[in-house]
Amino acid sequence: MPDVHPYAKELAQKIGASSKRQVSIKARTLLKGFGYFRRTATIIQEINRQLEQCNLACDFNLVYSHDLDHRVCIRLAAAGPKQELQAGSIQSGIGQ
Numbered sequence: 001m002p003d004v005h006p007y008a009k010e011l012a013q014k015i016g017a018s019s020k021r022q023v024s025i026k027a028r029t030l031l032k033g034f035g036y037f038r039r040t041a042t043i044i045q046e047i048n049r050q051l052e053q054c055n056l057a058c059d060f061n062l063v064y065s066h067d068l069d070h071r072v073c074i075r076l077a078a079a080g081p082k083q084e085l086q087a088g089s090i091q092s093g094i095g096q
Helices: 006-017 027-033 041-053
Strands: 022-026 056-058 071-076
Touching: 006 022, 006 027, 006 041, 006 056, 006 071, 022 027, 027 041, 027 071, 041 056
Parallel strands: none
Antiparallel strands: 022 071, 056 071
């Protein structure tokens, strides 16, 4: 398993200590923390991979509509995979 970037670890510690379980930082700060100054598909993919290794999620992506001085939210990722309801598993209470 590749090493986790120190900035991803730092964010995980900040979020773990936060009562809201999330932090809001400028997109520019997020990039700079990982050693980047602009966003490309490869850079965003690497940042998201590093965050996932620390069980974190972020909505920052290549088509992020705001400039780099707007804030993005980094939060704890879901504890497990999303569970989707299947139509067959839902039962109606009508007629029972």
